[in-house]
Amino acid sequence: MRRIGKLRHLAAGLQDSFVNRNNDVQGHWALGKLYADAPAGRVLLDLLRWEAAPATSCTVTVARNYGERLRRALPNLAMAPDDLVEATVEVTFDTPPALPPNAYRTTGEPFDCVLTLRNRYGQAVVRRVHACCQRYAPYRFSGRGA
Numbered sequence: 634m635r636r637i638g639k640l641r642h643l644a645a646g647l648q649d650s651f652v653n654r655n656n657d658v659q660g661h662w663a664l665g666k667l668y669a670d671a672p673a674g675r676v677l678l679d680l681l682r683w684e685a686a687p688a689t690s691c692t693v694t695v696a697r698n699y700g701e702r703l704r705r706a707l708p709n710l711a712m713a714p715d716d717l718v719e720a721t722v723e724v725t726f727d728t729p730p731a732l733p734p735n736a737y738r739t740t741g742e743p744f745d746c747v748l749t750l751r752n753r754y755g756q757a758v759v760r761r762v763h764a765c766c767q768r769y770a771p772y773r774f775s776g777r778g779a
Contacts, residue, residue, distance in 0.1 A: 637756045637758065639710045639711070639712060640750050640752055640756060640757075640758045641758050642710065643703075643706060643707075643710060643712075643750060643758075644748055644750045644758040644760045645760065646706065647680075647699065647702065647703060647706070647722075647748060647750075648722075648746065648748040648760045648762060650702070651663075651699060651722060651746065651748070652664065652746055652762050652764055658691055658694055658695055658698075659691075659694075661769055662766065662769070663691075663695050664724070664744070664766040665741075665766055665767055665768060665769035666691045666695075666769045667691065667692060667695060667724055668726050668742075668744070668766055668767070668768040668769065669691075669768050669769040669770070670687065670689045670691045670692055671687070671724070671726055672687065673687075674725060674726045674727050675723070675724070675725050675726070676692055676723070676724045677721060677722075677723050678692065678695060678696040678699065678721060678722040678723075678724075679696060679700075679720070679721055680696060680699050680700040680703050680720040680721065680722065681700065681703075681717060681718075681719070681720045682700075683696050683697045683700040684696060699722065700720075703717075703720055715753070716752050716753055717750060717751065717752055717753070718751050718752065718753050719749060719750065719751035719757075720749070720750050720751075721748070721749045722746065722747070722748050722749075723746070723747045723749075724744055724745070724746050724747075725744060725745045725747075726742065726744045726766075726768075727742055727743070727744070728743045728744055728745045728763070729743065730743045731743065731763045741765040741766045741767035741768075742765060742766065742767070742768070743763060743764070743765050744763070744764060744765065744766055745761065745762070745763050746761070746762045746763075746764070747759060747760070747761050748760045
């Protein structure tokens with residue numbers, strides 16, 4: 634696999650689904666749960682090794698889910714699992730807003746998501762997304778008033 638187009642296609646699909654509202658863990662938006670599990674305001678997911686830092690049940694679950702999604706997508710692009718040497722997602726919360734607050738479509742605090750894919754030939758694709766999300770808070774979803 635020497636064509637970087639396949640790598641770009643794979644990165645776009647993974648990142649778009651990652652920041653999507655349909656990305657859930659235990660029935661709640663994964664980014665909100667990651668935000669709650671990020672005491673330092675940063676989460677790093679290694680999709681090849683299914684590891685996360687910090688390693689909580691939620692972060693490891695998300696790393697495993699997206700590692701599996703990556704593994705299933707590779708054959709569709711005529712890629713083998715050993716074609717990739719790096720596949721990471723880094724999410725940084727509480728970042729400075731890039732747009733005026735009323736320009737965002739969702740409420741919450743700004744975050745940056747950087748997805749990096751690198752193949753064994755040294756080609757790399759880095760995709761960045763800036764958006765907003767709310768920290769998961771169990772009391773908001775318990776059916777009781779806050």
